[in-house]
Amino acid sequence: LLTCQEIVNLVTEYLEDSMNPQLRVSFEKHVTICPACRAFLSQMRETIRISGQIRSESLSPQTRDALLETFRDWNFEA
Numbered sequence: 001l002l003t004c005q006e007i008v009n010l011v012t013e014y015l016e017d018s019m020n021p022q023l024r025v026s027f028e029k030h031v032t033i034c035p036a037c038r039a040f041l042s043q044m045r046e047t048i049r050i051s052g053q054i055r056s057e058s059l060s061p062q063t064r065d066a067l068l069e070t071f072r073d074w075n076f077e078a
């Protein structure tokens with residue numbers, strides 16, 4: 001199963017639909033069982049809906065760090 005960090009790194013690929021099907025299944029499995037990533041994914045969708053674009057750069061290192069910090073607090077991953 002993917003880690004939360006991998007989900008964060010892969011989210012743009014997922015939303016751009018440029019992910020291979022096998023990885024996509026793993027991604028969706030993780031999101032199904034992980035409330036933090038589910039929240040993250042819906043936040044990304046909302047951001048894209050508002051901005052009308054997906055750009056990897058739109059996820060700044062600070063944002064990424066903050067999200068990973070949140071995930072650590074949730075502590076769903078071993």
Ligand SMILES: [Zn+2]
Binds near residue numbers: 037
């Ligand atoms: Zn997660």
